[in-house]
């Protein structure tokens with residue numbers, strides 16, 4: 704039914720002038736309006752974003768390793784300066800092997816979030832360096848973690864309320880103790896240049912990305928390493 708105040712568009716008008724129609728009039732031509740709307744890519748884009756799994760990544764010893772002392776025989780990639788106990792301290796940052804390729808590939812499959820138990824002043828320059836292409840969509844820091852004795856627990860409800868489509872990759876299993884069905888533990892990385900854990904993880908994530916509920920697989924996989 705078309706209201707009298709609404710303009711009736713011809714199919715040709717839509718195709719030429721209204722590449723991105725603001726609304727879809729509901730009338731007898733609804734089907735081809737819908738087709739056209741679908742063809743423009745707006746709906747595909749919305750659906751794909753909604754259906755994508757959110758992949759939450761830890762930073763230290765998962766994607767990078769940093770140390771106040773330079774590692775022998777290994778070139779550092781970046782330095783970050785931070786005030787620790789009133790003194791300015793320099794940290795040498797090492798990228799885990801294959802991390803750039805890893806981020807580039809998973810950005811096509813997932814919405815990527817970094818959730819680190821480090822403070823923002825330390826994490827932000829490292830994430831900026833790691834991700835010049837802007838693959839990472841959100842960042843959470845120590846202030847978003849819960850402290851339990853000397854450990855930091857990550858709470859995925861800070862990231863999403865859809866736990867069916869959320870995965871946390873962390874080297875510490877304690878980090879995802881609150882959402883253990885959503886966790887993947889990765890081997891801790893301290894600078895081994897021959898490490899291939901991120902490449903191995905890609906294969907698993909590729910299989911995981913089409914699932915309606917990731918917990919159906921993750922809750923049964925306990926022998927991560």
Ligand SMILES: [Mg+2]
Pocket residue numbers: 761762763764765873874875
């Ligand atoms: Mg870590």
